[in-house]
Amino acid sequence: MRPEPALSTPMGPRFVCGLIGQGIGRSLTPHMHEAEADRLGVPYVYRLIDIDRLGLSPEQGVGLIRPAGQLGFSGLNITHPCKQLALTHVDRLSPIAEKIAAINTVVFEDGQAVGHNTDVTGFAWGFERSMSDVSRERVVILGAGGAGAAVAHAFLDLGTQELVIVDVDEARAQDVAASMRSATDHAVSAAAVDRLGDELSRADGIVNCTPIGMAHHPGLPFDPALLDERHWLVDVIYRPTVTALVQAARDRGCRVATGAGMAIGQAVDSFRLMTGLTPDPERFARAFSLLVESEGPTHVHG
Secondary structure, three states: OOOOOOEEEOOEEEEEEEEEEOOOOOOOHHHHHHHHHHHHOOOEEEEEEEHHHHOOOHHHHHOOHHHHHHOOOOEEEEOOOOOOHHHHHOOEEOHHHHHHOOOOEEEEEOOEEEEEOOHHHHHHHHHHHHHOOOOOOEEEEEOOOHHHHHHHHHHHHOOOOEEEEEEOOHHHHHHHHHHHHOOOOOEEEEEEHHHHHHHHHOOOEEEEOOOOOEOOEOOOOOOHHHOOOOOEEEEOOOOOOEOHHHHHHHHOOOEEEOOHHHHHHHHHHHHHHHHOOOOOHHHHHHHHHHHHHHHOOOEOOO
């Protein structure tokens, strides 16, 4: 079902969308969405709703979801740390969002707020675009939050046979693994973070799905010495473009990918959901690259 535009005029639909999250001032999502809308000839405004700047807690931030619909928004993106908290602020969930228990997109349609998760398809698109030829038989996912759960489900669709979910909160990792095992015959297990070295010794690659490495959470989520050149590594963070972890893995000879692929892929699918229009993924990718180039280097070292 096509969502209702924020405003219909004799000139056609007009869309107002936004992003709720923490420390999102440098997000490229608004620019990607608005650039694609311009190419499609659709009036479109995308607003950042940064809970840090507004002085709101994550719980208060997700409390803005329903009022946004009442104020005429067409849809919202939801990012860290609100993806799981937002579940109780929508009327219903898409099948994927229900399975993952996290949402990154809300569409307002027929007077209801509907939660979706485009991180699954977005990550898969980005991974196939940059890592299509790597082995993914055994994969470690670091982080059992909303992003980690989405990436784990994406790997099941990408043919991975064995997944290990690692988190500082082992109970949370166990919960995600148990939920996945109930829906698949693939091997899915959980481990505490102090076992990461053992798990990596048997893995093809690892995906960082923690916020460690973001501009607001600098640093390394684990010791890069655990990696060697046979590993590949993906960091779902894209601000900065090259995190300290990506740089360290590259220095150790690993095949690496940044969070750009997931950022582009999920934005494409969110745009489609919020407008009912068909975007061009490669145009999104070109817009992303141009935006990054215009800002200059955004690497983080150390």
